[in-house]
Amino acid sequence: MAELLRVENLKKYFKNPAGMLHAVDGVSFTINEGDTLGVVGESGCGKSTLGRLVIKLIEPTSGQIIFKGEDITHVTNKQKKELRKKMQIIFQDPFSSLNPRMCVFDLIADPLKTYHMLGRKERQKKVFELMDMVGLARRFAYSYPHELDGGRRQRIGIARALSLGPEFIVCDEPVSALDVSIQAQILNVLQDLQQEKHLTYIFVTHDLSVVKHISTDVLVMYAGVMVEKAKTKEMFAMPLHPYTKALLSAIPVPDIDYKRQRVKLKGEITSPIEPKDECRFVNRCLYATEACRKKAPGYEEVLPDHFVACHRVREINNLQAEELSAPEVSG
Amino acid sequence: MSLLEIKGLHVQYTTRRSVIRAVNGIDLKIDAGKTVGLVGETGAGKTTTALSIMRLISTPPGKIAAGEILFEGKDLLKATDHDMRLLRSSEISMIFQDPMTALNPIMRIGQQIAEVIYEHGGCSKKEAMERSKEMLEMVGIPAARGSEYPHQFSGGMKQRVIIAMALACNPKLLIADEPTTALDVTIQAQVLEMMSDLKTKFDTSMLLITHDLGIVAEICDEVVIMYAGEIVENGTLEHIFRNARHPYTKGLFASLPSLTKDVDRLTPIPGLMPDPANLPSGCKFHTRCPHATEECANIQPGLMSVEPGHNVRCLRVEKGEL
Numbered sequence: 001m002a003e004l005l006r007v008e009n010l011k012k013y014f015k016n017p018a019g020m021l022h023a024v025d026g027v028s029f030t031i032n033e034g035d036t037l038g039v040v041g042e043s044g045c046g047k048s049t050l051g052r053l054v055i056k057l058i059e060p061t062s063g064q065i066i067f068k069g070e071d072i073t074h075v076t077n078k079q080k081k082e083l084r085k086k087m088q089i090i091f092q093d094p095f096s097s098l099n100p101r102m103c104v105f106d107l108i109a110d111p112l113k114t115y116h117m118l119g120r121k122e123r124q125k126k127v128f129e130l131m132d133m134v135g136l137a138r139r140f141a142y143s144y145p146h147e148l149d150g151g152r153r154q155r156i157g158i159a160r161a162l163s164l165g166p167e168f169i170v171c172d173e174p175v176s177a178l179d180v181s182i183q184a185q186i187l188n189v190l191q192d193l194q195q196e197k198h199l200t201y202i203f204v205t206h207d208l209s210v211v212k213h214i215s216t217d218v219l220v221m222y223a224g225v226m227v228e229k230a231k232t233k234e235m236f237a238m239p240l241h242p243y244t245k246a247l248l249s250a251i252p253v254p255d256i257d258y259k260r261q262r263v264k265l266k267g268e269i270t271s272p273i274e275p276k277d278e279c280r281f282v283n284r285c286l287y288a289t290e291a292c293r294k295k296a297p298g299y300e301e302v303l304p305d306h307f308v309a310c311h312r313v314r315e316i317n318n319l320q321a322e323e324l325s326a327p328e329v330s331g
Numbered sequence: 332m333s334l335l336e337i338k339g340l341h342v343q344y345t346t347r348r349s350v351i352r353a354v355n356g357i358d359l360k361i362d363a364g365k366t367v368g369l370v371g372e373t374g375a376g377k378t379t380t381a382l383s384i385m386r387l388i389s390t391p392p393g394k395i396a397a398g399e400i401l402f403e404g405k406d407l408l409k410a411t412d413h414d415m416r417l418l419r420s421s422e423i424s425m426i427f428q429d430p431m432t433a434l435n436p437i438m439r440i441g442q443q444i445a446e447v448i449y450e451h452g453g454c455s456k457k458e459a460m461e462r463s464k465e466m467l468e469m470v471g472i473p474a475a476r477g478s479e480y481p482h483q484f485s486g487g488m489k490q491r492v493i494i495a496m497a498l499a500c501n502p503k504l505l506i507a508d509e510p511t512t513a514l515d516v517t518i519q520a521q522v523l524e525m526m527s528d529l530k531t532k533f534d535t536s537m538l539l540i541t542h543d544l545g546i547v548a549e550i551c552d553e554v555v556i557m558y559a560g561e562i563v564e565n566g567t568l569e570h571i572f573r574n575a576r577h578p579y580t581k582g583l584f585a586s587l588p589s590l591t592k593d594v595d596r597l598t599p600i601p602g603l604m605p606d607p608a609n610l611p612s613g614c615k616f617h618t619r620c621p622h623a624t625e626e627c628a629n630i631q632p633g634l635m636s637v638e639p640g641h642n643v644r645c646l647r648v649e650k651g652e653l
Binding site for chain 1 (some may be wrong): 346372373395412466485486487488515516517518520521523524542543545546547548549566568569572573582583584585586588591594596598599600601604605645
């Protein structure tokens, strides 16, 4: 499949009274057309910042973003406006991302107006089509956001993102604020739309079971750096980085027959302000040695299409240095 | 005798326009040393139930319209305000959902814990301070950090401070309202483990309010599923996770993306939670239920036992059709 987006060594630093905050520190990945890349990590790991960088809502400190073969790292505002037709975002909080003084119809028609697309009649038709597409009953067209529940509001957000016919959408925790039964409805809408319109997603979330359900690839972030990236199936069957292992084992599973060894983590996430040249996970890692404190680990392809940033990845997973085929997956 | 027994609890909130029936006739029992999980979606009445036990429903607009809440045989709804004040935190204490707002921002952490102990413990302020240090160590925070303020703590640490405060007077019953919802998974795992350790150590009973069935599977003994202010199903962990009978409970399980199985498409519960100011007639779930018949819209089902200790509120289960 054709490559849609490539990100190379992307960095975003924010100025902070205490020093430079390395929110995203050297992230590289590619996404193919029609795939979904799940970006997971705990609060403050830089996953939302990454989503915003990629669709040019904020300017990167350094690095490269290549979208459909074109370098879009530095573009003029005019070019940016054109880009937004192709790349869109769905925000986490359907309560604060919609203008409370606009009704549903106007909210969805807004992007079409901004881009002077379609005449008045056609626009109206298009808005109703979009509402059908996301499963929003037409009788809500003249309701205001405060009259609707979270699930319906999130559907407005999705309809807005779809209105310009994008190819690529960043979904920033789109279901985190919703109840499970509504969450399932929204996830189904997103999956259906992806198939119908051949969309490509970056799905940012802290919920690993959602990621497993919806993504084709997963990228795990920790304190601004990426620690592991692999195909979803492989990541969940055979996590290689100590952090990913702990993260996966920490999720409460709603199944009383499911037994597993929990990897306990001590302490809390390391501050990404002026980090030292060491592995950022070193203070919580069970396998940390002196070497891990001397230098930040590089990012390498340990198994085919399975990238890990850890000095000791081969040792702790019993992998031979030259081993190229995946070993037997246990448990 | 159960430690806590709730009988026929009704709670309503009166607004200018309408009466919101948040809790409609709940019966619930918690035995000593047991952990009961109260599960439901937003607006199911979980928090209202918890606040009723603590007698913290603000009146007006809220009102406990009917029912009894028996704690060690004594009706809390008849207790005086003074008695309730003594009972809170020494016998029953509560952990609130949001650790960010539950602490006093301008008081040192150690003092906040000591205050609870001093108020209830009948000890000197100095002893209370000593004990507060012990409590901090117990939840894994160095005692020296007791002289810091809440803003200097991370979310997970604040929640641990709140747990320390809740357990400071060795209560018999701990009510935890979504204690880990605001936390990251690895921190959540730490907090949950600490809570179950402390619970075993002090033999505390617990009412755990959550929407996360994963957490329930991990630490609860019994499960109560609430929908629109009613209990729709209750039973032991085994009953609910192996043999769920109510269509709503089944729907909840089907909505969850699974980590252990491969599911291509989720099966969500259609529709939305009903408006508590305007509840449907008959079975409250019939508007969203795939098995609803005409009867379900008219007849209000009762909670019926399907096996010892396992109750379901559904007409069609009652008739043996499901």
